[in-house]
Amino acid sequence: MTSTNKAAAAATKTQIDTARVQDQAESLFRSSTLWLQTHWLQILIGIGAGVAIAAALFWLRGFGPRIVARSKTGKGWSAVFGRAVERTHSFFIVMLSAKLVVGYAGAPADVSSTVTFLFTIAAVFQAAIWAREIILGAIEHRTRGEHIGGEALGSAMGLIRLLVSFSVFAIALVVVLDNLGVNVTGLVAGLGVGGIAIGLAAQGIFADLFAALAIIFDRPFRRGDAVTYDSTSGNVEEIGLKSTRIRGIDGELRVISNKNLLDKEIQNNSVRERRRSTFTIGLAYETPPDKLSRFPDMMKEEVEACGMTFVRCGFFQFGASSLDFDLRFDSPSADFMEAYDGRHRVGVAIVRRCNDEGLVIAYPTQVNYTAAPDGRLVDPAPDGPPPRQAAEG
Structure with missing residues (x-):
């Protein structure tokens, strides 16, 4: 097809569309005129009912600012609901009233379909406005108790407000176009591809956000x-x-x-109720068994005397140079410094108690044995007391 033919076809299509719109407008005018002439009483009653409904809805909308004003902080759930009510648009109230009374007056199909179409547009965009207010209000309510930097929170809320507004109104636009009979498949696909491209370009920013x-x-x-x-x-x-x-x-x-x-x-660590400390205490192998048996009770006494909560203490293992005991106790609170100071007091008390009881806290030692040529162990210490002790005796 040549460019001349294309231009002619486009002009013809435009003329056809214009003529169709004119025919629809004339049909709507004729049916409306006939309806007004034959149903004027029902129309007056319907208008009165619609005005009453609209007045009631406007009156209810007036409660929105009052609810917000009664909220102490202006960021509670009542304030969120109040702002959503306050954002109810007048066009939606008028179209809702018309939709409720249009059937009573016996309106013709053209008038009824026009009212339904306008009400659909108003309802969809009003739902988008309500959803936007509730989502943003929920986020603000959630961040009310958070000590987040004002500049950072303002930047975050600005970006969130933009994303939420774009999302809800894009969905509203798609719904309206779909009700108009427009094929929105390509539009939805384009929005999806655009969203993916933006997400890939700024994935780091969005991930942190x-x-x-x-x-x-x-x-x-x-x-x-x-x-x-x-x-x-x-x-x-x-x-x-x-x-x-x-x-x-x-x-x-x-x-x-x-x-x-x-x-x-x-x-x-701030939500924990306590802090637990653990000591591994090594006693010398020469410690008598009866003192080993009483050692856990000694530790319990010292821990409780230091204001800490005793958990358990018992024999743990045979160490390389010590008999190891495991001691566990809790601080009365989760404060780090309080637990740190309590751990210090318990450690000093353990050393003092071991000194008083004659218990030796072991340290790494090494014992050497001398063997005779035949393999028998030879005690390097001479028989009898050391020379100094023998001289003193």
């Missing part, structure tokens, strides 16, 4: 909590949009991306 949202919603830790991951321990100072800052025990500031942090096993 969603990790920050996971921290906010799942709350594995909060600002001020003492956490441990890998071999690092410290207090959480700030949860940002991209990274989390942790102040180490030695005073260093560690910055780790939110995604990498959530990929690790995190131990939150």
Whole structure:
């Protein structure tokens, strides 16, 4: 087909479409005029009922600002619901009222279908507005108790607001076009491809952003909590949009991306009820068995005297140069310094008690034996007391 023929075909199609629209408009006008002439009483009653319904809906919408004003912080669930009610659009209220009364007045098919079409558009976009307000309100409500930097939270909420708005209104547009009879398959496919392209281009940013949202919603830790991951321990100072800052025990500031942090096993020490300490105490092999039997009771007395909670103490193993006992006790709280000081007090008390009881805390030793040519062990010590003791005796 030549360019001239294509242009002619396009012009003909435009004329046909224009004529069809004109015919539909004229048909709607004629049917509406006839309807007004024959059903004027029902129409007046329907208009009155519609006005009453619209007035009631406007009155209900007025409760939205009041609910928000009654909320102390403006970020509770009641405030979220109030803002959603406040965002109810006037066009939706008018079309809802018209939809409810259009059947009563016996409206013709053209008028009824027009009202239904306009109501569908209003309802879909109103649902998108409500969904947007509820989602954003839920996120703000969740972050209310989190001590997140204002700039970081503002940046995150700005990006979240953009993503949520684009998503809900894109879905609303697709629904409206589908109701118009438009084939939305290509549009949905295009949106999907575009979303994939954007996601691949900014996957690092989105990964850290969603990790920050996971921290906010799942709350594995909060600002001020003492956490441990890998071999690092410290207090959480700030949860940002991209990274989390942790102040180490030695005073260093560690910055780790939110995604990498959530990929690790995190131990939150602030939610524990206590801290447990463990000592391995080695006694000399020359310790009498009766003292070995009483040793756990001695440890219990010393632990409780230091204000700690005794858990257990018992013989653990035969060491290379000691008889090892395992002692475990808990601090009354999860505070690190309190547990640290308590561990110190218990350690000093154990040394003092061993000295008082005549117990020897073993240390690595080595004993050498001399063998005779025939293999018999020879005691290198001479018979009788050492020379100095013999002289003194």
